[in-house]
Amino acid sequence: MPAIDRIRKVTAIVIAHAEYGEADRFVRIFTLENGKLNTLAKGVRKIQSRKAAHLEPFTHSALVLARGQSFWIITQAETLNAFTGIHDDLKKTTDAAYVLELVDKIAGENHPEPGLYRLLLDTLKRIEAASDTFNALHYFEFRFLDTAGFRPELTNCVACKKPIQPEDQYFSVLQGGILCPQCGQMEARSIFAAKDTLRYLRHFQRSAYPEVETINVPENTRMEMQKIMNVYIAAVMEGQLKTPGFQRQIEGVRGRRKYNDIK
Template sequence: MHASDRIRKVEAVVIAHKEYGEADRFVRIFTLQYGKLNTLAKGVRKMQSRKAAHLEPFTHAALVLAHGQTFWIITQAETVSAFPAIREDLDKTTDASYIMELVDKISTEGQAEPALFRLALESLKRINDNNDTYNIMRYFELRFLDIAGFRPELQHCVACKKEIQPEDQYFSPLQGGILCPQCGQMDNKAIAANQDTLRYLRHFQRSNYKSIENIQVPPKVRITLQRILGAYLASVLEWQLKTPAFQKQIRDETNRSA
């Protein structure tokens, strides 16, 4: 490795950290330039450490890394944005945890994924700045699915391939899209999706953040959208969320609509 390759300056978002030894921490970061990296912050748990505050989860930071024997070592850290509202609000914290967990799950060590980095960072900024994060989270999920290569089919039945008509349909998490009424009845895992639900799904899928900011999604549609996207993510990623964000939001929306 050339000397110039032993030092890296990166733009990063902190995914998580774990204590190591008496004074160090392992810090998992998602960088614009190199994707996910597992790094070591030496002495960061000492009282006099200046780096600790810059390496908390969700922090957007500028870092300097030095190549160590096993891990990249964080030698310098400066906060770009600490997203204070996320840290002070439990709902925002669970939303941010959900986003970073999805990023952690799909990203590959050392592989740059700039589109995913920009999506995650923009989502954290908007969660920090907005009280109602529902639209932000649904938009993130659909863009995340696009980037991951699992864009749901919303125009044609994924079973019979016929164009979807303006009537109530089903969504199949296993098949990755809308089922017409006839095909939906043959899929016992399919979720009923009325015309309003499909309309909002399509709108979120084709829009940008600015165009979905002020959309008022009806309470019952909110519940169904979350159920559909949560089930589809669980299906394509073959895992269950560790963070309680999805389950908590379902509970909250159910209570509001009761």
């Protein structure tokens, strides 16, 4: 095997890891150069290991990989961005885990996807920097859906194809978009979408990040947006995701704290 095929230098974001044997770890990474890779970090759980800190989830690292019999072996690792602001905040940790879970579901192994890689890296930076991660997460969700080929239709009714008017509507998970009031009432599982909710959904779908970064979405609109996006993304990913449940628990705790502070 030529040397060029036995050694790879990659920049990677760590998606997850799992213990293997007494001292090793399997590490799943998403690389700029080769897409998703399943790798093995030998001896990384030993106290004296210098690689462990570079291979934590969310970490952006420069890695050297050597071809093993079954897996790429991580021989060198250097942190480019540890995202400590994410690790030190439970809410940001669950939000980042949600983003990684989605990317993990669609990223192909040994298939470079530089656009998705840059979106993931940019989103982690935005989550770390934000005092409120709502806008960063929903901007990511729309770009993610575009990449995965599930862009929701928000301009015309997905049933009758008529242009949507500025009034309360419904969202069809089954048909992947907005239903007008007449068609929405005929689909039992459609989700109510207030006029303002649709307006914000469209804004997040159409706009560049600087245009949504600082907008203040009202609380009731946030709740409707989250419901629609969570149900739709779970449907197109063909199964309930793990992380949204943790996100709701953290939001619930924060909400109770705010209420107690007011009393």
